Amino acid sequence: MKMSEGVEWALHTCVNLSWTDPGEAVPAARLAEVFALPTAYLAKHLQALARAGVLISTTGPRGGFRLARDPGDITLLDVVTAIEGPEDAFRCRQILKDGPGGRPDVDYRRTCTVSQAMRRAELAWRAELAGQTIADIRRTVEQRDPAAAPATREALR
Amino acid sequence: MKMSEGVEWALHTCVNLSWTDPGEAVPAARLAEVFALPTAYLAKHLQALARAGVLISTTGPRGGFRLARDPGDITLLDVVTAIEGPEDAFRCRQILKDGPGGRPDVDYRRTCTVSQAMRRAELAWRAELAGQTIADIRRTVEQRDPAAAPATREALR
DNA sequence: GTACGGTTACTCGGATACCGCATGTCCGAGTTGATGTGG
DNA sequence: CCACATCAACTCGGACATGCGGTATCCGAGTAACCGTAC
Numbered sequence: 001m002k003m004s005e006g007v008e009w010a011l012h013t014c015v016n017l018s019w020t021d022p023g024e025a026v027p028a029a030r031l032a033e034v035f036a037l038p039t040a041y042l043a044k045h046l047q048a049l050a051r052a053g054v055l056i057s058t059t060g061p062r063g064g065f066r067l068a069r070d071p072g073d074i075t076l077l078d079v080v081t082a083i084e085g086p087e088d089a090f091r092c093r094q095i096l097k098d099g100p101g102g103r104p105d106v107d108y109r110r111t112c113t114v115s116q117a118m119r120r121a122e123l124a125w126r127a128e129l130a131g132q133t134i135a136d137i138r139r140t141v142e143q144r145d146p147a148a149a150p151a152t153r154e155a156l157r
Numbered sequence: 158m159k160m161s162e163g164v165e166w167a168l169h170t171c172v173n174l175s176w177t178d179p180g181e182a183v184p185a186a187r188l189a190e191v192f193a194l195p196t197a198y199l200a201k202h203l204q205a206l207a208r209a210g211v212l213i214s215t216t217g218p219r220g221g222f223r224l225a226r227d228p229g230d231i232t233l234l235d236v237v238t239a240i241e242g243p244e245d246a247f248r249c250r251q252i253l254k255d256g257p258g259g260r261p262d263v264d265y266r267r268t269c270t271v272s273q274a275m276r277r278a279e280l281a282w283r284a285e286l287a288g289q290t291i292a293d294i295r296r297t298v299e300q301r302d303p304a305a306a307p308a309t310r311e312a313l314r
Numbered sequence: 315g316t317a318c319g320g321t322t323a324c325t326c327g328g329a330t331a332c333c334g335c336a337t338g339t340c341c342g343a344g345t346t347g348a349t350g351t352g353g
Numbered sequence: 354c355c356a357c358a359t360c361a362a363c364t365c366g367g368a369c370a371t372g373c374g375g376t377a378t379c380c381g382a383g384t385a386a387c388c389g390t391a392c
Contacts, residue, residue, distance in 0.1 A: 001160045002335085003246040004375065011271045012252060027325065036255040041377050047327065059326045060384035076274060089160040089246070095169060098193040100308035113297045114168045117233060121285035128278035140270045151257035159374085161336065184364065198338055204366065217345035220364045315392105322387080333376075340369075349360075 006045035006083045009037055013046070014054070014079060014134045015141065016156065018071040019149050025056075025064035026156050034155050045083055052082030072135035077126055079134075090118040163202035163240045166194055170203070171211070171236060171291045172298065173313065175228040176306050182213075182221035183313050191312050202240055209239030229292035234283055236291075247275040 013031050020026055028043035046065050049055040056068045067074065092115040094108040109115055141148050170188050177183055185200035203222050206212040211231055212222045224231065249272035251265040266272055298305050 001158060001241045001246050002244075002248070002375090003158045005248075005250060006375090007247065007275075008250060008252060008271065011275075012256075015271070025325095029325090034256055035252040037252065038377060040379075043326075044328095044377085050326090057326060058384090059324085059382090061322095061324045061386050063325045063385075065326090076278075084158045087159075089158050090164065091159070091162075093162060093165060095165060095192040095194065099169075099191055100312045101302070101304055113294050113301070114165065114172070117286075117289050117294060118164075118168075121233075121282050124285040125278050125282035128281040129274075132274050137270050137274060144270070145258070147258055155257045159336090163336090182364095186364090195338065197340075200365075201338085201367095207365090214365060215345090216343090216363085216365050218347050218363045220346075222365090317392080318390090320387105320389090323384105324386090325382105325384080327380105327382080329381095330379075331377085333374105335375095336371105336373085338369105338371075340367105342368095343366080344364090346361105346363080348362090349358100351356100351358085353354105353356085 001089055003080075004083055006041075006048075007080055009035070009042055010045050010049055010079050010083050011076065011134075011137070013042070014049075014067065014071070014074060015137050016152050017055075017065065017067050018134055018138050019152050020066070020156055022067065025058045025062065025066045027064035030156055031065065034152065049079065049082045052078065054078055054082050067134075070135070071138060072133050074134045075130045076132050076134075076137075077129035080129055088119065088122050090115070090122060092118075158246055160237075161240055163198075163205075164237055166192070166199055167202050167206055167236050167240050168233065168291075168294070170199070171206075171224065171228070171231060172295050173309050174212075174222065174224050175291055175295050176309050177223070177313055179224065182215045182219065182223045184221035187313055188222065191309065206236065206239045209235065211235055211239055224291075227292070228295060229290050231291045232287045233289050233291075233294075234286035237286055245276065245279050247272070247279060249275075 012035065016031065016034060017026065028046055029039045032039040032042040046055060050057040050065065053068055054074055055065045057065050092109040092112055094112070096102050096108045096112055097104060169192065173188065173191060174183065185203055186196045189196040189199045203212060207214040207222065210225055213225045214222050249266040249269055251269070253259050253265045253269055254261060
């Protein structure tokens with residue numbers, strides 16, 4: 001079970017975008033340059049964020065990506081879901097259907113005890129992610145390293 | 158982010174083993190037969206469980222797998238970790254090292270705010286998994302479907 | 315000075331290769347139980 | 354009847370193929386800014 005590397009890129013990039021002028025878009029190439037990431041591949045993930053409504057993309061000169069809404073309204077879960085997709089990590093294949101006493105007409109994704117236990121764990125994970133926003137991350141970073149915000153803003157100029 | 162299908166197999170198989178005579182080992186072929194699973198591939202996962210100390214394997218006639226300890230002492234986290242490995246799903250690549258003001262001598266896996274937030278979510282997930290045991294699953298199943306235990310015991314005879 | 319049309323450069327977007335890991339399978343090593351024999 | 358050596362069958366264990374999704378890249382479509390020209 002490995003989460004896509006793009007999640008890390010996306011989260012850091014969203015924090016970086018929260019430090020820029022909200023009206024101004026930043027090209028993917030500039031955003032990738034900050035962390036020395038492969039431009040095209042980062043762009044692919046940013047496109048996913050745009051499809052999910054987290055970012056807004058603009059083409060042409062002075063175009064690029066910008067946050068679609070206030071950083072306080074973008075949760076970590078929003079970003080993770082945009083990159084990883086909405087499906088759970090644990091996917092019940094309903095093997096109980098082939099087990100002793102298994103019924104073909106029962107949806108074991110809902111009734112199977114194992115499936116429920118795994119789902120409960122994932123809900124706890126999602127709840128933790130939904131409880132923090134990009135603004136929270138930004139605030140913590142600013143408290144720990146006051147130089148981060150200006151330095152990033154400069155790098156994205 | 159997709160969890161190995163083997164986790165589902167392993168969890169159900171552990172519950173099934175908890176219904177058998179603790180002293181008796183069950184061959185992988187028999188365990189696979191219950192859910193119509195590919196024998197060799199299930200065996201591969203059971204070997205991982207044995208390496209992790211969840212199961213005990215015995216070779217030769219009358220051999221097979223059996224639980225290494227009381228079902229109440231086997232948490233879901235034990236099983237998941239045995240199959241998926243000990244690493245977190247989110248793995249901090251420390252891209253901050255290449256960012257503005259990044260220092261090569263800092264371990265960003267510990268200090269990066271994004272990494273910490275993701276880690277906090279995974280800890281919540283692990284805590285939920287560690288809070289439930291194979292015995293808990295078994296008890297719930299027995300309450301919901303009293304016929305399950307005898308039927309499985311018969312299938313593993 | 316201003317409005318406007320053409321041009322240019324810039325950016326995203328999706329289509330296209332590549333690679334590593336999960337999936338799936340197979341045969342050999344080791345062990346246990348059974349069996350037959352001799353005492 | 355019992356002990357023991359041999360045999361045979363059974364089981365795990367790791368080594369060997371295969372497919373799919375994450376990784377990485379590229380080129381084309383579309384757009385906005387710029388510039389020159391005409392009024």
